[in-house]
Amino acid sequence: MLDPTRFLSDLHDLRRIGVQGSGVIRPAYSAPDIAARDWLAGKIAEAGLTARFDAMGNLFGLAEGPSLLLGSHSDTQPTGGWLDGALGVIAALEIARAARAAGGPAISIVSFQDEEGRFGGTTGSAVWSGLLSLAEADAVKDTDGITLAAARADLGARSGADINPAQFTGYIELHIEQGPTLDAAGEQIGVVTDIVGYREIMVTLSGQQNHAGTTPMALRKDAFQGLSAFNTRLNDRLRNVVTPQSVWTIGHVALSPNAASIVPGQVRFSMQWRDGDDARLGRMQSIIETVLNEIAAEMGLGLEIGGFVGLEPVEMDAGLRARLESAAEAVAPGRWRRMPSGALHDATNVARLMPVAMLFVPSIGGVSHAFEEDTHEADLVAGLRVLAQAAGVQA
Numbered sequence: 001m002l003d004p005t006r007f008l009s010d011l012h013d014l015r016r017i018g019v020q021g022s023g024v025i026r027p028a029y030s031a032p033d034i035a036a037r038d039w040l041a042g043k044i045a046e047a048g049l050t051a052r053f054d055a056m057g058n059l060f061g062l063a064e065g066p067s068l069l070l071g072s073h074s075d076t077q078p079t080g081g082w083l084d085g086a087l088g089v090i091a092a093l094e095i096a097r098a099a100r101a102a103g104g105p106a107i108s109i110v111s112f113q114d115e116e117g118r119f120g121g122t123t124g125s126a127v128w129s130g131l132l133s134l135a136e137a138d139a140v141k142d143t144d145g146i147t148l149a150a151a152r153a154d155l156g157a158r159s160g161a162d163i164n165p166a167q168f169t170g171y172i173e174l175h176i177e178q179g180p181t182l183d184a185a186g187e188q189i190g191v192v193t194d195i196v197g198y199r200e201i202m203v204t205l206s207g208q209q210n211h212a213g214t215t216p217m218a219l220r221k222d223a224f225q226g227l228s229a230f231n232t233r234l235n236d237r238l239r240n241v242v243t244p245q246s247v248w249t250i251g252h253v254a255l256s257p258n259a260a261s262i263v264p265g266q267v268r269f270s271m272q273w274r275d276g277d278d279a280r281l282g283r284m285q286s287i288i289e290t291v292l293n294e295i296a297a298e299m300g301l302g303l304e305i306g307g308f309v310g311l312e313p314v315e316m317d318a319g320l321r322a323r324l325e326s327a328a329e330a331v332a333p334g335r336w337r338r339m340p341s342g343a344l345h346d347a348t349n350v351a352r353l354m355p356v357a358m359l360f361v362p363s364i365g366g367v368s369h370a371f372e373e374d375t376h377e378a379d380l381v382a383g384l385r386v387l388a389q390a391a392g393v394q395a
């Protein structure tokens with residue numbers, strides 16, 4: 001039988017590794033991330049599963065023979081919430097334990113590495129699924145210029161197992177919604193229909209660093225003014241091709257030399273956009289690139305576009321989704337809905353290898369990727385029960 005008390009206790013034990021106020025700081029390959037994986041490996045062994053790290057640091061808990069794979073990720077954003085990823089990993093652990101105690105079915109678990117994209121995005125599952133080679137991933141640098149190769153060296157002798165995807169019959173991921181829909185509707189469960197696609201580039205605009213007092217405005221080549229003009233014109237132009245589900249974000253900005261009395265000579269920033277339709281992602285991309293070139297030419301700025309990463313939108317497997325839907329109706333009758341995911345997830349990469357499905361529980365106030373991220377305990381347990389029932393484990 002499931003033990004919700006043990007499940008919640010493990011969730012809070014994991015939260016304590018990298019805790020900061022009400023949130024968690026456990027970026028991929030950081031000391032807290034590796035400590036959390038070591039803690040999880042111990043729990044996996046206690047549960048009677050075989051703990052294995054692959055070369056990227058994805059941590060698997062393997063049952064014998066063919067098994068259903070449940071899991072998510074245990075790395076976090078630079079200032080992350082305590083449930084993003086962790087919920088799916090600990091729910092998988094609890095269900096695997098209950099399954100073994102009941103004599104089946106075979107359940108394996110996984111905590112993917114770098115879902116949060118210190119080195120791009122869903123990097124661990126992208127390498128495991130073959131979307132990205134290990135060599136390509138190793139060359140990626142984080143915003144401090146550290147390569148993934150150097151970061152994952154801290155895994156030491158832990159890593160290196162070759163985990164064959166063919167042993168798994170499918171993958172189901174429980175995750176917090178990270179948006180406002182379920183919380184606002186007073187519903188408990190979201191059965192995911194599809195996961196949006198995304199594209200991201202790193203842009204550098206280069207002008208002329210100069211004195212902030214003696215340089216007339218008309219003579220400036222101010223990189224920040226370039227970013228500002230780009231952002232204003234982009235918001236205006238994108239209006240013609242987007243829908244209310246389309247989103248775009250400039251989340252990382254590095255101004256140099258970043259001093260109050262110096263006209264900034266360079267700005268390096270991330271440009272990310274998401275949509276459920278791949279053709280619309282393409283239309284958004286051509287507008288982004290056109291506006292960047294226009295602004296650079298008009299303001300006499302150098303333009304460099306690099307670091308492209310992206311994922312296509314993906315539909316959830318109909319069979320696994322049906323199992324989630326009947327489990328949701330059993331556990332939360334009338335308090336569940338089908339819905340798309342605006343957040344990215346490892347399930348997108350795993351869908352290259354096997355049938356996948358996802359379910360959500362509400363995020364209070366729709367807040368995520370912030371220390372305030374939280375979910376009511378009753379909703380956490382409801383998500384656990386729905387996942388267990390869909391996995392064929394006595395809830």
Ligand code: HGY
Nearest residue numbers: 115116342343344345
């Ligand atoms: O960005 C995302 O959607 C995911 O939470 N990393």
Ligand code: MN
Nearest residue numbers: 084085115175
């Ligand atoms: Mn996540």
Ligand code: MN
Nearest residue numbers: 077084116369
């Ligand atoms: Mn996240």
